[in-house]
Protein backbone atom coordinates (compact mmCIF):
# COMPACT_ATOMS: atom_id res chain seq x y z
CA UNK A 1 0.00 0.00 0.00
CA UNK A 2 1.23 3.52 -0.83
CA UNK A 3 1.78 6.28 1.74
CA UNK A 4 -1.39 8.40 2.21
CA UNK A 5 -1.69 11.69 0.30
CA UNK A 6 -3.48 14.78 1.55
CA UNK A 7 -6.60 15.96 -0.27
CA UNK A 8 -8.04 19.33 0.78
CA UNK A 9 -11.66 20.09 -0.08
CA UNK A 10 -13.31 23.45 0.59
CA UNK A 11 -17.06 23.89 0.95
CA UNK A 12 -17.00 20.36 2.28
CA UNK A 13 -20.43 20.54 3.94
CA UNK A 14 -22.14 21.71 0.74
CA UNK A 15 -24.06 19.84 -1.93
CA UNK A 16 -21.08 18.94 -4.10
CA UNK A 17 -19.03 17.98 -1.07
CA UNK A 18 -21.69 15.50 -0.02
CA UNK A 19 -21.07 13.51 -3.17
CA UNK A 20 -17.41 14.29 -3.77
CA UNK A 21 -15.96 13.26 -0.43
CA UNK A 22 -17.39 9.74 -0.58
CA UNK A 23 -16.07 9.20 -4.11
CA UNK A 24 -12.58 10.35 -3.06
CA UNK A 25 -12.70 8.09 0.00
CA UNK A 26 -13.75 5.17 -2.20
CA UNK A 27 -10.64 5.58 -4.37
CA UNK A 28 -12.38 6.87 -7.49
CA UNK A 29 -10.05 9.87 -7.81
CA UNK A 30 -6.58 8.56 -7.07
CA UNK A 31 -6.94 4.84 -7.55
CA UNK A 32 -7.65 1.73 -5.49
CA UNK A 33 -4.16 1.59 -3.96
CA UNK A 34 -3.89 5.21 -2.78
CA UNK A 35 -4.90 5.99 0.82
CA UNK A 36 -6.06 9.56 1.45
CA UNK A 37 -6.17 12.02 4.32
CA UNK A 38 -9.15 14.33 3.82
CA UNK A 39 -8.57 17.92 4.98
CA UNK A 40 -11.92 19.67 4.96
CA UNK A 41 -12.47 23.42 5.06
CA UNK A 42 -15.74 25.12 5.89
CA UNK A 43 -16.91 28.47 7.21
CA UNK A 44 -17.38 28.46 10.99
CA UNK A 45 -21.22 28.24 10.98
CA UNK A 46 -21.06 25.12 8.78
CA UNK A 47 -18.63 23.19 11.00
CA UNK A 48 -21.49 21.47 12.85
CA UNK A 49 -22.99 20.22 9.59
CA UNK A 50 -19.50 19.18 8.53
CA UNK A 51 -19.14 17.10 11.68
CA UNK A 52 -22.19 15.14 10.53
CA UNK A 53 -20.60 14.53 7.14
CA UNK A 54 -17.47 13.30 8.94
CA UNK A 55 -19.62 10.87 10.96
CA UNK A 56 -21.00 9.50 7.70
CA UNK A 57 -17.55 9.24 6.14
CA UNK A 58 -16.42 7.24 9.15
CA UNK A 59 -19.55 5.09 8.92
CA UNK A 60 -18.59 4.25 5.34
CA UNK A 61 -15.57 2.34 6.74
CA UNK A 62 -13.61 3.14 3.58
CA UNK A 63 -10.38 1.13 3.60
CA UNK A 64 -8.54 3.94 1.77
CA UNK A 65 -9.65 6.70 4.14
CA UNK A 66 -6.67 7.13 6.45
CA UNK A 67 -7.94 10.08 8.50
CA UNK A 68 -9.93 13.32 8.39
CA UNK A 69 -9.04 16.85 9.46
CA UNK A 70 -11.69 19.61 9.64
CA UNK A 71 -11.10 23.33 10.04
CA UNK A 72 -12.37 26.81 9.33
CA UNK A 73 -8.76 27.97 8.78
CA UNK A 74 -7.23 27.54 5.31
CA UNK A 75 -3.75 27.43 6.85
CA UNK A 76 -4.80 24.24 8.63
CA UNK A 77 -6.88 22.67 5.85
CA UNK A 78 -4.23 23.27 3.15
CA UNK A 79 -1.22 22.18 5.24
CA UNK A 80 0.93 19.89 3.09
CA UNK A 81 -2.03 19.28 0.73
CA UNK A 82 -1.09 17.33 -2.40
CA UNK A 83 -4.45 18.05 -4.04
CA UNK A 84 -6.84 20.93 -3.34
CA UNK A 85 -10.39 21.03 -4.63
CA UNK A 86 -11.79 24.52 -4.10
CA UNK A 87 -15.54 24.01 -4.15
CA UNK A 88 -16.82 26.51 -1.57
CA UNK A 89 -17.78 29.82 -3.15
CA UNK A 90 -20.26 32.64 -2.76
CA UNK A 91 -23.38 31.80 -4.77
CA UNK A 92 -25.07 34.53 -6.78
CA UNK A 93 -27.98 35.99 -4.80
CA UNK A 94 -31.00 37.92 -6.04
CA UNK A 95 -30.04 41.45 -7.07
CA UNK A 96 -26.32 40.67 -7.15
CA UNK A 97 -24.34 42.09 -10.05
CA UNK A 98 -21.46 40.21 -11.61
CA UNK A 99 -19.03 42.64 -9.97
CA UNK A 100 -20.52 41.92 -6.53
CA UNK A 101 -20.08 38.21 -7.11
CA UNK A 102 -16.48 38.63 -8.23
CA UNK A 103 -15.73 40.83 -5.25
CA UNK A 104 -17.36 38.40 -2.76
CA UNK A 105 -15.40 35.53 -4.25
CA UNK A 106 -12.23 37.58 -4.16
CA UNK A 107 -12.67 37.58 -0.38
CA UNK A 108 -12.57 33.77 -0.50
CA UNK A 109 -10.06 32.92 -3.22
CA UNK A 110 -7.40 35.54 -2.41
CA UNK A 111 -6.78 34.25 1.14
CA UNK A 112 -7.06 30.67 -0.07
CA UNK A 113 -4.42 31.31 -2.75
CA UNK A 114 -2.18 32.92 -0.13
CA UNK A 115 -2.63 29.98 2.24
CA UNK A 116 -1.93 27.43 -0.50
CA UNK A 117 1.22 29.36 -1.38
CA UNK A 118 2.42 29.24 2.21
CA UNK A 119 1.52 25.78 3.47
CA UNK A 120 0.49 23.36 0.70
CA UNK A 121 2.81 20.72 -0.73
CA UNK A 122 5.11 22.38 -3.30
CA UNK A 123 3.61 20.11 -5.96
CA UNK A 124 -0.04 20.74 -5.04
CA UNK A 125 -2.55 20.34 -7.85
CA UNK A 126 -5.41 22.83 -7.45
CA UNK A 127 -8.83 22.51 -9.07
CA UNK A 128 -11.33 25.36 -8.72
CA UNK A 129 -14.98 24.30 -8.97
CA UNK A 130 -16.69 27.21 -7.21
CA UNK A 131 -18.13 29.73 -9.66
CA UNK A 132 -17.13 31.79 -11.51
CA UNK A 133 -14.59 28.96 -11.63
CA UNK A 134 -12.09 30.26 -14.21
CA UNK A 135 -11.76 33.69 -12.64
CA UNK A 136 -11.74 32.32 -9.09
CA UNK A 137 -8.84 30.09 -10.19
CA UNK A 138 -7.07 33.17 -11.56
CA UNK A 139 -7.53 35.01 -8.24
CA UNK A 140 -6.16 32.07 -6.23
CA UNK A 141 -3.27 31.61 -8.64
CA UNK A 142 -2.27 35.27 -8.64
CA UNK A 143 -2.16 35.29 -4.87
CA UNK A 144 0.07 32.23 -4.63
CA UNK A 145 3.49 33.60 -5.60
CA UNK A 146 5.39 30.61 -4.23
CA UNK A 147 3.63 28.10 -6.51
CA UNK A 148 3.87 27.56 -10.26
CA UNK A 149 0.90 29.23 -12.02
CA UNK A 150 0.35 25.95 -13.90
CA UNK A 151 -0.68 24.33 -10.61
CA UNK A 152 -4.02 26.20 -10.75
CA UNK A 153 -6.81 24.87 -12.94
CA UNK A 154 -10.56 25.38 -13.32
CA UNK A 155 -13.27 22.87 -14.01
CA UNK A 156 -14.76 22.64 -17.50
CA UNK A 157 -14.96 18.88 -17.25
CA UNK A 158 -18.65 18.92 -16.42
CA UNK A 159 -19.25 20.77 -19.69
CA UNK A 160 -17.01 18.23 -21.45
CA UNK A 161 -18.99 15.33 -20.00
CA UNK A 162 -22.28 17.01 -20.90
CA UNK A 163 -21.02 17.51 -24.44
CA UNK A 164 -20.15 13.81 -24.74
CA UNK A 165 -23.48 12.69 -23.37
CA UNK A 166 -25.58 14.98 -25.60
CA UNK A 167 -23.75 13.85 -28.72
CA UNK A 168 -23.92 10.16 -27.83
CA UNK A 169 -27.67 10.44 -27.22
CA UNK A 170 -28.23 12.19 -30.55
CA UNK A 171 -26.33 9.55 -32.52
CA UNK A 172 -27.60 6.64 -30.44
CA UNK A 173 -24.11 5.48 -29.46
CA UNK A 174 -22.70 4.74 -26.01
CA UNK A 175 -20.73 7.59 -24.44
CA UNK A 176 -17.61 5.42 -24.65
CA UNK A 177 -17.77 5.69 -28.47
CA UNK A 178 -17.28 9.51 -28.33
CA UNK A 179 -13.71 10.86 -28.36
CA UNK A 180 -11.91 14.20 -28.55
CA UNK A 181 -14.54 16.78 -27.85
CA UNK A 182 -13.14 20.11 -26.65
CA UNK A 183 -14.67 22.72 -24.37
CA UNK A 184 -12.88 25.96 -25.15
CA UNK A 185 -12.98 28.90 -22.77
CA UNK A 186 -15.12 29.82 -19.81
CA UNK A 187 -17.38 27.64 -17.66
CA UNK A 188 -20.30 29.87 -18.64
CA UNK A 189 -22.80 30.17 -21.43
CA UNK A 190 -20.09 31.59 -23.73
CA UNK A 191 -18.15 28.30 -23.65
CA UNK A 192 -17.56 26.65 -27.02
CA UNK A 193 -18.25 22.89 -27.16
CA UNK A 194 -16.27 22.03 -30.30
CA UNK A 195 -17.06 18.91 -32.31
CA UNK A 196 -14.72 19.68 -35.21
CA UNK A 197 -12.18 17.04 -34.14
CA UNK A 198 -14.59 14.73 -32.32
CA UNK A 199 -15.21 11.18 -33.44
CA UNK A 200 -17.99 8.72 -32.70
CA UNK A 201 -17.15 5.08 -33.32
CA UNK A 202 -13.94 6.28 -34.99
CA UNK A 203 -15.71 8.46 -37.58
CA UNK A 204 -15.97 12.27 -37.62
CA UNK A 205 -18.83 13.40 -35.39
CA UNK A 206 -19.81 16.25 -37.70
CA UNK A 207 -20.43 13.76 -40.51
CA UNK A 208 -23.05 12.11 -38.33
CA UNK A 209 -25.15 15.12 -37.30
CA UNK A 210 -26.36 18.08 -39.28
CA UNK A 211 -24.75 21.47 -38.98
CA UNK A 212 -27.95 23.27 -38.02
CA UNK A 213 -28.57 20.88 -35.09
CA UNK A 214 -24.95 21.44 -34.01
CA UNK A 215 -25.24 25.22 -34.13
CA UNK A 216 -28.75 25.87 -32.93
CA UNK A 217 -29.44 22.99 -30.54
CA UNK A 218 -26.30 21.23 -29.44
CA UNK A 219 -24.06 24.16 -28.53
CA UNK A 220 -26.75 26.05 -26.56
CA UNK A 221 -27.97 22.88 -24.81
CA UNK A 222 -24.49 22.08 -23.54
CA UNK A 223 -23.69 25.69 -22.67
CA UNK A 224 -26.96 26.23 -20.77
CA UNK A 225 -27.21 22.82 -19.11
CA UNK A 226 -26.29 24.20 -15.70
CA UNK A 227 -29.25 26.60 -15.82
CA UNK A 228 -31.58 23.81 -17.01
CA UNK A 229 -30.61 21.71 -14.00
CA UNK A 230 -31.17 24.59 -11.59
CA UNK A 231 -34.61 25.12 -13.16
CA UNK A 232 -35.54 21.42 -12.88
CA UNK A 233 -33.98 20.55 -9.52
CA UNK A 234 -34.31 23.85 -7.74
CA UNK A 235 -30.60 23.57 -6.96
CA UNK A 236 -27.46 23.53 -9.03
CA UNK A 237 -25.87 20.35 -10.30
CA UNK A 238 -24.06 18.54 -7.54
CA UNK A 239 -23.44 14.81 -8.10
CA UNK A 240 -22.50 15.38 -11.75
CA UNK A 241 -20.26 18.28 -10.74
CA UNK A 242 -18.57 16.09 -8.13
CA UNK A 243 -18.14 13.35 -10.71
CA UNK A 244 -16.53 15.78 -13.15
CA UNK A 245 -14.17 17.00 -10.41
CA UNK A 246 -13.14 13.38 -9.81
CA UNK A 247 -12.55 12.91 -13.56
CA UNK A 248 -10.48 16.11 -13.80
CA UNK A 249 -8.24 15.26 -10.86
CA UNK A 250 -7.93 11.57 -11.77
CA UNK A 251 -6.77 12.37 -15.28
CA UNK A 252 -4.38 15.08 -14.04
CA UNK A 253 -2.87 12.74 -11.44
CA UNK A 254 -2.90 9.46 -13.32
CA UNK A 255 -2.85 10.52 -16.99
CA UNK A 256 -5.17 10.53 -20.00
CA UNK A 257 -5.84 7.54 -22.24
CA UNK A 258 -3.55 7.01 -25.24
CA UNK A 259 -4.81 8.90 -28.31
CA UNK A 260 -7.48 10.84 -26.39
CA UNK A 261 -7.73 14.25 -24.84
CA UNK A 262 -9.87 15.92 -22.19
CA UNK A 263 -10.80 19.55 -21.51
CA UNK A 264 -9.22 21.43 -18.61
CA UNK A 265 -9.34 25.10 -17.64
CA UNK A 266 -5.63 26.00 -17.51
CA UNK A 267 -3.53 29.16 -17.70
CA UNK A 268 -3.16 30.04 -21.37
CA UNK A 269 0.40 30.02 -22.68
CA UNK A 270 -0.81 31.88 -25.77
CA UNK A 271 -1.69 28.68 -27.65
CA UNK A 272 -4.40 29.09 -30.28
CA UNK A 273 -4.13 32.88 -29.96
CA UNK A 274 -5.75 32.93 -26.52
CA UNK A 275 -4.36 35.80 -24.40
CA UNK A 276 -1.64 34.53 -22.12
CA UNK A 277 -2.60 34.05 -18.48
CA UNK A 278 -6.36 33.64 -18.86
CA UNK A 279 -7.63 30.43 -17.25
CA UNK A 280 -9.24 28.99 -20.34
CA UNK A 281 -10.63 25.58 -21.35
CA UNK A 282 -8.20 23.78 -23.69
CA UNK A 283 -7.85 20.26 -25.05
CA UNK A 284 -5.07 18.60 -23.05
CA UNK A 285 -3.31 15.31 -22.64
CA UNK A 286 -1.62 14.36 -19.37
CA UNK A 287 1.47 12.28 -18.71
CA UNK A 288 3.44 11.97 -15.48
CA UNK A 289 1.17 14.48 -13.73
CA UNK A 290 1.86 17.25 -16.30
CA UNK A 291 -0.72 18.49 -18.78
CA UNK A 292 0.07 19.60 -22.34
CA UNK A 293 -2.20 21.50 -24.72
CA UNK A 294 -2.96 19.40 -27.81
CA UNK A 295 -1.03 21.26 -30.54
CA UNK A 296 -1.76 22.13 -34.15
CA UNK A 297 -5.48 21.50 -34.33
CA UNK A 298 -7.07 23.25 -37.31
CA UNK A 299 -9.29 26.20 -36.32
CA UNK A 300 -12.09 27.16 -38.72
CA UNK A 301 -13.59 30.65 -38.89
CA UNK A 302 -16.66 29.24 -37.08
CA UNK A 303 -14.46 28.01 -34.22
CA UNK A 304 -12.29 31.14 -34.15
CA UNK A 305 -15.26 33.44 -33.56
CA UNK A 306 -16.52 31.32 -30.67
CA UNK A 307 -13.08 30.82 -29.11
CA UNK A 308 -12.49 34.57 -29.21
CA UNK A 309 -15.91 35.44 -27.76
CA UNK A 310 -15.40 33.27 -24.67
CA UNK A 311 -11.82 34.61 -24.30
CA UNK A 312 -13.26 38.13 -24.43
CA UNK A 313 -15.64 37.33 -21.56
CA UNK A 314 -12.76 35.95 -19.50
CA UNK A 315 -10.66 39.03 -20.24
CA UNK A 316 -13.54 41.19 -18.98
CA UNK A 317 -13.79 39.12 -15.78
CA UNK A 318 -10.01 39.42 -15.33
CA UNK A 319 -10.19 43.18 -15.82
CA UNK A 320 -13.01 43.41 -13.25
CA UNK A 321 -11.01 41.55 -10.58
CA UNK A 322 -7.91 43.53 -11.55
CA UNK A 323 -9.95 46.66 -10.85
CA UNK A 324 -10.67 45.24 -7.40
CA UNK A 325 -6.94 44.73 -6.78
CA UNK A 326 -7.33 40.94 -6.68
CA UNK A 327 -4.98 40.13 -9.58
CA UNK A 328 -2.03 41.84 -11.27
Ligand code: NAD
Nearest residue numbers: 011013014015016042043046088089129130131155158241
Ligand atom coordinates in the same frame (compact mmCIF):
# COMPACT_ATOMS: atom_id res chain seq x y z
P1 NAD B 1 -23.37 24.79 -1.64
O1 NAD B 1 -23.86 26.16 -1.35
O2 NAD B 1 -24.24 23.60 -1.38
O3 NAD B 1 -22.04 24.55 -0.83
C1 NAD B 1 -21.00 25.48 -0.80
C2 NAD B 1 -20.31 25.34 0.55
O4 NAD B 1 -19.19 26.20 0.55
C3 NAD B 1 -21.21 25.75 1.73
O5 NAD B 1 -21.25 24.69 2.67
C4 NAD B 1 -20.49 26.98 2.30
O6 NAD B 1 -20.58 27.05 3.71
C5 NAD B 1 -19.06 26.71 1.85
N1 NAD B 1 -18.21 27.90 1.81
C6 NAD B 1 -18.54 29.17 1.48
N2 NAD B 1 -17.50 29.98 1.63
C7 NAD B 1 -16.48 29.20 2.04
C8 NAD B 1 -15.13 29.48 2.39
N3 NAD B 1 -14.63 30.71 2.34
N4 NAD B 1 -14.36 28.44 2.77
C9 NAD B 1 -14.84 27.20 2.84
N5 NAD B 1 -16.12 26.88 2.56
C10 NAD B 1 -16.91 27.88 2.15
O7 NAD B 1 -22.89 24.83 -3.13
P2 NAD B 1 -22.54 23.60 -4.11
O8 NAD B 1 -23.79 23.19 -4.81
O9 NAD B 1 -21.74 22.59 -3.38
O10 NAD B 1 -21.67 24.37 -5.20
C11 NAD B 1 -20.42 24.91 -4.85
C12 NAD B 1 -19.92 25.80 -5.98
O11 NAD B 1 -19.67 25.03 -7.15
C13 NAD B 1 -20.87 26.91 -6.42
O12 NAD B 1 -20.10 28.08 -6.67
C14 NAD B 1 -21.44 26.39 -7.72
O13 NAD B 1 -21.89 27.44 -8.55
C15 NAD B 1 -20.22 25.72 -8.27
N6 NAD B 1 -20.46 24.75 -9.36
C16 NAD B 1 -19.51 24.71 -10.34
C17 NAD B 1 -19.64 23.81 -11.37
C18 NAD B 1 -18.61 23.72 -12.48
O14 NAD B 1 -18.84 22.98 -13.43
N7 NAD B 1 -17.49 24.43 -12.43
C19 NAD B 1 -20.75 22.95 -11.40
C20 NAD B 1 -21.68 23.00 -10.38
C21 NAD B 1 -21.52 23.91 -9.34
Ligand code: LMR
Nearest residue numbers: 131225226227229236237
Ligand atom coordinates in the same frame (compact mmCIF):
# COMPACT_ATOMS: atom_id res chain seq x y z
C1 LMR C 1 -23.38 24.07 -13.63
O1 LMR C 1 -22.79 24.18 -14.72
O2 LMR C 1 -24.17 23.13 -13.38
C2 LMR C 1 -23.20 25.13 -12.58
O3 LMR C 1 -22.00 25.83 -12.78
C3 LMR C 1 -24.38 26.04 -12.56
C4 LMR C 1 -24.29 27.08 -11.47
O4 LMR C 1 -24.52 28.26 -11.78
O5 LMR C 1 -23.99 26.72 -10.32
